[in-house]
Amino acid sequence: MKDEERTEQRRRHGRHAFIPAGVLIGLGVGLLANFPGSGVLIGLGLGFLASALVPAGMKPSETAKPGLKGMNITMLLIGVFLILIGVGIVWAPVTIWPYLIAGFLILLGIWFLVRGFHKTT
Numbered sequence: 001m002k003d004e005e006r007t008e009q010r011r012r013h014g015r016h017a018f019i020p021a022g023v024l025i026g027l028g029v030g031l032l033a034n035f036p037g038s039g040v041l042i043g044l045g046l047g048f049l050a051s052a053l054v055p056a057g058m059k060p061s062e063t064a065k066p067g068l069k070g071m072n073i074t075m076l077l078i079g080v081f082l083i084l085i086g087v088g089i090v091w092a093p094v095t096i097w098p099y100l101i102a103g104f105l106i107l108l109g110i111w112f113l114v115r116g117f118h119k120t121t
Contacts (some may be wrong), residue, residue: 018047019051029043035089052074054080
């Protein structure tokens with residue numbers, strides 16, 4: 001029974017291995033492109049996206065079914081945000097990013113509050 005529990009736990013948490021893998025790959029590519037910070041952010045964002053898109057508890061032999069069932073929307077949003085920040089550091093003007101980041105973080109905090117109160121009622 002213990003081996004079955006351990007296998008199930010590895011299967012459920014295995015999708016989170018995409019996050020450190022994305023960070024390391026992003027760092028390597030970023031170092032080659034002379035933008036290590038942006039590379040880490042983009043790699044981290046891609047890791048979050050991959051973690052959100054791979055269904056939890058999915059066996060390797062199963063095929064993925066399209067749809068939002070099993071997707072973690074929060075991880076998807078954080079992944080997209082990190083990718084946009086990483087790309088924006090390289091290509092966008094520096095003057096607008098502090099306002100966009102602050103606005104996004106404020107909206108994210110409000111969303112967490114609304115979601116927390118919605119679940120308790």
